[in-house]
Amino acid sequence: MSLVKLYDTTLRDGTQAEDISFLVEDKIRIANRLDEIGIHYIEGGWPGSNPKDVAFFKDIKKEKLSQAKIAAFGSTRRAKITPDKDHNLKTLVQAEPDVCTIFGKTWDFHVREALRISNEENLELIFDSLEYLKTRVPEVFYDAEHFFDGYKANPDYAIKTLKAAQDAKADCIVLCDTNGGTMPFELAEIIREVRKHISAPLGIHTHNDSECAVANSLHAVNEGIVQVQGTINGFGERCGNANLCSIMPALRLKMKAECVSDEQLKKLRDLSRFVYELANLSPDKHQPYVGNSAFAHKGGVHVSAIQRHPETYEHMRPELVGNMTRVLISDLSGRSNILAKAEEFNINMDSKDPVTLEILDNIKEMENRGYQFEGAEASFELLMKRALGTHRKFFSVIGFRVIDEKRHEDQKPFSEATIMVKVGGKVEHTAAEGNGPVNALDNALRKALEKFYPKLKEVKLLDYKVRVLPAGQGTASSIRVLIESGDKEARWGTVGVSENIIDASYQALIDSIEYKLHRAEDAEGVRK
Numbered sequence: 009m010s011l012v013k014l015y016d017t018t019l020r021d022g023t024q025a026e027d028i029s030f031l032v033e034d035k036i037r038i039a040n041r042l043d044e045i046g047i048h049y050i051e052g053g054w055p056g057s058n059p060k061d062v063a064f065f066k067d068i069k070k071e072k073l074s075q076a077k078i079a080a081f082g083s084t085r086r087a088k089i090t091p092d093k094d095h096n097l098k099t100l101v102q103a104e105p106d107v108c109t110i111f112g113k114t115w116d117f118h119v120r121e122a123l124r125i126s127n128e129e130n131l132e133l134i135f136d137s138l139e140y141l142k143t144r145v146p147e148v149f150y151d152a153e154h155f156f157d158g159y160k161a162n163p164d165y166a167i168k169t170l171k172a173a174q175d176a177k178a179d180c181i182v183l184c185d186t187n188g189g190t191m192p193f194e195l196a197e198i199i200r201e202v203r204k205h206i207s208a209p210l211g212i213h214t215h216n217d218s219e220c221a222v223a224n225s226l227h228a229v230n231e232g233i234v235q236v237q238g239t240i241n242g243f244g245e246r247c248g249n250a251n252l253c254s255i256m257p258a259l260r261l262k263m264k265a266e267c268v269s270d271e272q273l274k275k276l277r278d279l280s281r282f283v284y285e286l287a288n289l290s291p292d293k294h295q296p297y298v299g300n301s302a303f304a305h306k307g308g309v310h311v312s313a314i315q316r317h318p319e320t321y322e323h324m325r326p327e328l329v330g331n332m333t334r335v336l337i338s339d340l341s342g343r344s345n346i347l348a349k350a351e352e353f354n355i356n357m358d359s360k361d362p363v364t365l366e367i368l369d370n371i372k373e374m375e376n377r378g379y380q381f382e383g384a385e386a387s388f389e390l391l392m393k394r395a396l397g398t399h400r401k402f403f404s405v406i407g408f409r410v411i412d413e414k415r416h417e418d419q420k421p422f423s424e425a426t427i428m429v430k431v432g433g434k435v436e437h438t439a440a441e442g443n444g445p446v447n448a449l450d451n452a453l454r455k456a457l458e459k460f461y462p463k464l465k466e467v468k469l470l471d472y473k474v475r476v477l478p479a480g481q482g483t484a485s486s487i488r489v490l491i492e493s494g495d496k497e498a499r500w501g502t503v504g505v506s507e508n509i510i511d512a513s514y515q516a517l518i519d520s521i522e523y524k525l526h527r528a529e530d531a532e533g534v535r536k
């Protein structure tokens with residue numbers, strides 16, 4: 009299959025998503041990463057919309073992009089004025105982009121209701137806006153807004169709007185499924201009809217309101233479209249745009265289209281996470297191709313088979329997009345899950361070893377009580393070490409007390425914890441305040457232990473999640489606490505379950521500290 013050009017609109021349509029906003033500096037950093045991964049066109053924003061987008065087009069000129077072209081977005085001119093008087097068109101030219109992309113109306117209903125002009129006037133708007141830009145910018149693309157809905161309502165008029173763009177010599181005419189309601193089988197048929205009238209290169213821009221944006225984009229490529237527009241992680245207005253993180257591997261690996269290189273594709277997961285990070289959003293773990301769960305195997309039958317051959321339960325090698333196979337531990341596990349995990353932790357185990365079955369039984373029994381090891385791999389590693397007798401006891405807790413009091417109606421509650429630990433032969437008794445009882449306990453525990461193990465100063469509590477189980481027992485329910493901790497080198501998860509939230513938190517905190525101490529000692533051992 010021949011070259012398909014990728015057009016990214018994360019910095020424009022992506023920012024039309026609820027909760028997403030980028031600083032100019034963020035946009036510049038993302039643009040650099042899009043260039044690195046081989047995106048051909050980067051739509052930086054709408055300069056006629058706001059000063060931030062004007063600043064982007066100024067600042068991006070200072071960057072040394074390796075190949076990507078920068079596109080500025082806008083609309084056809086306003087009715088009743090000429091293009092040279094139109095503020096939007098003038099700012100597009102002043103931004104000095106490599107490409108201008110303007111959207112215009114295809115659907116006669118929109119011409120009537122949104123623009124409130126005649127069908128004929130709209131054709132003039134399209135033609136003379138593009139003609140004006142053609143002589144002032146290196147490349148000009150035309151986004152035919154609501155193309156598929158417009159075609160279904162009035163095919164003759166929809167084709168006339170495309171002809172106006174073609175007559176003005178638009179370099180690419182992009183068919184947009186703006187409301188995201190088009191089905192893949194309709195889309196392919198409509199593109200075939202368009203081809204009978206339009207010879208200009210065609211592009212596709214789809215939205216995900218019917219969960220068909222990626223499928224529609226791939227169908228469009230199958231119909232000979234040469235430019236695919238989308239966003240990283242599918243960010244975009246309403247339900248989002250076509251997700252380039254799914255489109256890129258599908259084009260390259262499944263449709264064998266020329267778009268980015270194999271080396272560039274390996275950066276896809278990193279790019280996805282980078283964009284989530286700058287958007288200040290948690291990555292979607294179930295996202296195809298790049299999500300944490302995309303190649304995570306939970307069922308024992310699956311794990312057993314992928315160890316014999318990964319393709320039994322993986323549609324492609326995860327490394328091709330920079331992802332990896334993961335094995336999850338849960339009450340759906342079999343011996344294969346335990347053995348795969350042991351291998352990951354460099355622990356020698358045999359499937360016939362009674363310890364394997366003991367660990368399996370233990371996990372199933374603990375999960376029955378509410379433990380969950382999928383997000384608590386550090387607790388699971390410690391559990392294995394305990395069963396194998398390789399667990400090392402760095403300290404013991406003799407006892408702790410947590411006080412949480414509110415001394416006056418108007419005052420904030422006050423939390424304090426005291427703890428007594430024993431390290432070797434020495435007993436340490438400390439107290440600490442905290443922002444809530446769990447934080448106070450965490451502070452007291454670290455304060456007591458850091459004296460003996462200074463490396464614990466590196467540990468940060470990154471996330472703390474509480475889940476009430478099972479539902480229906482109100483404040484007497486069991487509580488599961490999941491903690492995520494980290495240091496300069498790694499992040500790890502631990503779990504605790506109890507009817508008492510402090511006790512559940514305490515268990516997860518102890519596991520986190522023990523895990524860090526095991527890692528630190530193992531690293532020392534390697535260095536010796």
Ligand SMILES: CC(=O)SCCNC(=O)CCNC(=O)[C@H](O)C(C)(C)COP(=O)(O)OP(=O)(O)OC[C@H]1O[C@@H](n2cnc3c(N)ncnc32)[C@H](O)[C@@H]1OP(=O)(O)O
Nearest residue numbers: 054056057058083084085086087111112113122123153186
């Ligand atoms: C399908 C898409 O995603 S298109 C992109 C949508 N993105 C955005 O809207 C984000 C950026 N937008 C903005 O910053 C502002 O909307 C602006 C600066 C562009 C315009 O602001 P305003 O002048 O206040 O207009 P407003 O936001 O109310 O938009 C409606 C106007 O746009 C006009 N308009 C809409 N589509 C088009 C078009 N294709 N060509 C010409 N004018 C258009 C309407 O006729 C209306 O003009 P009127 O008020 O003179 O009748």
Ligand SMILES: CC(=O)C(=O)O
Nearest residue numbers: 111151153154184186
């Ligand atoms: C142009 C555009 O963003 C759309 O039609 O959805």
